[in-house]
Amino acid sequence: xxxxxxxxxxxxxxxxxxxxxxxxxxxxxxxxxxxxxxxxxxxxxxxxxxxxxxxxxxxxxxxxxxxxxxxxxxxxxxxxxxxxxxxxxxxxxxxxxxxxxxxxxxxxxxxxxxxxxxxxxxxxxxxxxxxxxxxxxxxxxxxxxxxxxxxxxxxxxxxxxxxxxxxxxxxxxxxxxxxxxxxxxxxxxxxxxxxxxxxxxxxxxxxxxxxxxxxxxxxxxxxxxxxxxxxxxxxxxxxxxxxxxxxxxxxxxxxxxxxxxx
Numbered sequence: 164x165x166x167x168x169x170x171x172x173x174x175x176x177x178x179x180x181x182x183x184x185x186x187x188x189x190x191x192x193x194x195x196x197x198x199x200x201x202x203x204x205x206x207x208x209x210x211x212x213x214x215x216x217x218x219x220x221x222x223x224x225x226x227x228x229x230x231x232x233x234x235x236x237x238x239x240x241x242x243x244x245x246x247x248x249x250x251x252x253x254x255x256x257x258x259x260x261x262x263x264x265x266x267x268x269x270x271x272x273x274x275x276x277x278x279x280x281x282x283x284x285x286x287x288x289x290x291x292x293x294x295x296x297x298x299x300x301x302x303x304x305x306x307x308x309x310x311x312x313x314x315x316x317x318x319x320x321x322x323x324x325x326x327x328x329x330x331x332x333x334x335x336x337x338x339x340x341x342x343x344x345x346x347x348x349x350x351x352x353x354x355x356x357x358x359x360x361x362x363x364x365x366x367x368x369x370x371x372x373x374x375x376x377x378x379x380x381x382x383x384x385x386x387x388x389x390x391x392x393x394x395x396x397x398x399x400x401x402x403x404x405x406x407x408x409x410x411x412x413x414x415x416x417x418x419x420x421x422x423x424x425x
Contacts, residue, residue, distance in 0.1 A: 164216070164293060164294060164295065165289065165290065165293055165294055165371075167214065167293070168211045168214070168215070168289045168292070168293025168294070169289055169293075171210050171211050171214045171293075172207045172210065172211055172282060172285055172288070172289050172293075173282050174210075175206055175207050175210040175211075176203065176207065176278045176279075176281055176282045176285075177278065179199070179203055179206055179278070180196075180203075180274040180275060180277065180278035180281075181270075181274070183195065183196060183199055183274060184269065184270045184273075184274040187269065187273075187274070188266055188269075191250070192249070192250045192254075193250060193251075193254040193257075193258070193269050193273050193274075194245065194250050194251035194253075194254045196273055196274055196277055197241050197245065197251065198238050198241040198242040198245065199238065200234075200237065200238070200241070200277070200281070201233060201234035201235065201236070201237035201238040201241075202234055202235065202238040203234070203278075203281050204230050204233075204234045204281065204284075204285060204288060205230060205231050205234040205235060207281070207282075207285045207288055207289075208226075208227050208230050208231070208288050208292055211288060211289060211292045211293045212227065212292050214293075215292060215293055215295065216295070217295055219292065220295060220296070220297040221297075221299070221300050222291055222297050222300055222304060222365060222368060222369065223291050223292045223297070225300070225304065225308065225365065226287065226288065226291045226292065226362060226365050226366075227288075227292060229308070229311050229358070229361070229362060229365075230288060230362070232315070233311075233315060233318075233358050236319060237318075237355075240322050244326070254269075254273065257269070257272065257273075280380070280384070283376065283377070283380055284359070284377045284380055284381055285377070286363075286366065286371075286373065286374040286375075286376055286377040287359070287362040287363050287365060287366035287371075287374045287377050288362070289374075290366040290369055290371035290373075290374040291365055291366050291369055291371075291374075294369055294371070297368075297369055298368065298369070300368075301368060303364055303365075303367060303368045304364070304365055304368050306364055307360075307361045307362065307363070307364030307365040307367075307368070308361060308365070309361070310357055310358075310360050310361035310364060311357070311358045311360075311361025311362060312361075313354075313357055313361075314353070314354040314355065314356065314357025314358035314359075314360070314361060315354060315358055316343075316354065317343055317347070317350040317351070317353055317354030317357065317417065318350065318351045318353075318354025318355050318358065319354070320342060320343050320350065321342070321343050321344060321349075321350030321351040321354060322351055324339070324341065324342035324343065324344065325339055325344070328341075336403075338402050338403065338404045338405060338408060340408055340412070343417070344412075345412070345420060346412070346413070346417035346418060346419065346420070347412065347413050347414070347415060347416065347417040347418075348391075348395075348408065348409070348412050348413065348414050348415075349385075349390065349391050349394070349414060349415060350417065352385040352386070352390045352391055352415065353415050353416065353417060355381065355385060356378065356381050356382050356385050356386075356415075359377055359378040359381045360378040362377070362378070363375045363377055363378040385415075386414075386415055391414055391415060395409075395414070
């Protein structure tokens with residue numbers, strides 16, 4: 164049954180990233196893949212749920228709701244943030260480097276790669292929505308939902324607070340260190356990782372310990388690859404005051420600023 168769910172999830176991802184790639188060729192904008200990330204998991208959850216034999220257990224409904232709230236909010240926010248901005252500079256650089264070959268290279272370098280990562284990270288969705296029968300909800304599920312809620316607060320609050328700050332033209336070029344950004348330099352990345360740990364705990368309640376590969380992969384990506392490490396590569400030179408911010412504020416895990424009273 165789990166194998167069937169994995170196959171359904173993989174087929175769903177393959178179709179979605181291929182369609183999205185074709186749209187990107189028409190728009191000449193590969194960065195549309197970023198806004199699709201969250202919605203892709205919602206599509207996986209729906210497809211696995213439709214293909215699942217019998218009805219869905221309470222745990223599956225809970226996880227599905229959490230994935231939908233996380234994924235749709237994230238996709239809406241990224242779409243709103245990027246609207247009218249054109250292709251992201253990272254993809255423009257790759258486009259320039261590839262030249263005329265970008266149209267097909269983008270499928271493998273951007274869309275198929277993200278699809279494979281998405282398929283792997285979707286392990287808790289496959290484990291919970293695609294398995295039956297399931298044990299009744301227990302304290303591990305409660306812990307998972309609580310961890311997810313903490314993560315959602317940090318990610319959503321961080322995005323909203325930063326968007327409000329940037330909306331004020333008087334803040335152009337300034338560094339925002341208020342709100343949840345006072346406790347971590349990357350509340351959105353921490354929140355994203357925490358939500359996947361929460362979903363991983365829900366999968367653990369079904370006995371699917373292997374699904375914890377999902378939050379582990381997300382943690383590595385967000386801290387070492389495409390998140391904190393990439394963003395902070397040269398931000399100290401671009402943003403006045405950022406070095407001092409680094410000295411007093413944790414990069415990832417939230418905590419009280421160093422040298423400040425709790």
